[in-house]
Amino acid sequence: MEPEYDEEPPLAIAINDDVDNDIPSQPSVESYSSQRPDIPDAPPVGVTVITGYLGAGKSTLVNYILNGEHGKRIAVILNEFGEEIGVERAMINEGEGGALVEEWVELANGCICCTVKHSLVQALEQLVQRKERLDHILLETTGLANPAPLASVLWLDDQLESDVRLDCIITVVDAKNLRYQLKSHHDSSSFPEAYHQIAFADVVILNKVDLVSSDKAGVTLEDLEKDIYNINSLASIIRSVRCQVDLSMILNCRAYGATHATHLEALLKENKTLSTKDIHDSGIRTLCICEQKEVVLEKVRMWIEEILWDKKYDMDVYRCKGILSVVNSDQLFTLQAVREVYEIVPTRKWKDEENRINKIVFIGRSLNEEILVNTMGACTI
Template structure:
């Protein structure tokens, strides 16, 4: 299903977890197309705006970002410019994959059947266990929209994690506004890897498979949102640890 929408969160929440719709309509992924030539101007122009910039929100919610019109970037220094632009995009959303394109031409296999919201096809979440790219972006962006990651090696109490998440997502504790949340959990009294996904106030935690012997059984949660406080998230998560 293709759907053009400026604010993806409400539609994503309905399609993701609505059992009545799931038989005929599925949310595969959220794709955002950005203009390589004008994106930096749009982001910088909106930093001083009284209204929150839509460009940040659309990037923050995306699973795949198509960096379009790369041919219109000046050839001189274009490679460096595009790399810096991708860094800026990843400072907002470190989990999204970026595809460069000209006139919107992309390999459809890279944007269809991503199964980004399928809990039983959670390789995109399990990759967090071996992710080497820095996911915390404390110093990369001053817009207030960014990605950060918290890690905890000890097992957690699942019910306490749910209560902790609900305080953050529902009550917006400490003024944080979480747009997306993804993670893997090491749950007490369970030999299964649990995956976590959230879109705004809607979240899901499900066991997906047994932990592998060679895997480091740890908790790793990535947040994408506005006014995120890494210290508060890290310290408050300790209440979930056994």
């Protein structure tokens, strides 16, 4: 018997008719900075992608943020990809010829809410061009199982000087029904949404923890956290009731910036303990490999591209994070990848007392440890 879900759509609040809804016909992400003379040299606004299985609590989290007294100017984009439920009906007007247009909702606590029916880039451009400086943007991907395409759009190189940056991917999971969701499709040939969402997450909000029985015969919260870590050992897990979380734990995580290297290094100190076994028939796992010798940067790039782009070894990699010790360089390099998009950047100087070692964590399906170890070894001098 399938579990019942009681999640309500976000609450619609009176629309401010003064907001300009004109949208540029050909938006360009690179043009944001030049169009905002009112805020010279302002740092990019972080964008947090929120995903999660049906009924997990994504909309509860959005409502909590939109109605909270947190003193932050946060914009929430509801991206429904053509679906219309609850708040979408209340917030969308029809333009000429029945064309859908966005509506912007101004809230008393300084937050902004809008729905997007077409271009996400247009919506982001419109947000960052507003007169008032935003602290953060949340993008709720209702109806979208795989956040990777959004990550590839938002994760921009710092040299592009964009006014937006991908901050982190948050997955909300239902503690009461997580085991059911993970097991319900383990015999299916299609990859379950719940696995996808956890595999891509930087932060997992384990919601509805109050509904998990403490009975010894039942599943404990520790069991559920182990299930999550077995899929994605790099994710941070936050327990919550009705998604009431400390915003400092989910905003400005900078999971895709060079400053994230310290957090990444701390995780990688666990070495091979990050590696996990296959989960059911999905074959998803976390795998950590190490190499003591210095690597040649160009060889590493070619190796990663063979894995991510050419699928040379028939491995399906969703996420990849690592630190590199590069020959003829005193810099510690970090490696990050989301699907086919990857980045290798120098982060800081190696410290004299540090063990200069290469450690890379892969999250995905059909990962072959022997092949990864041998082919990474070929990247050395």
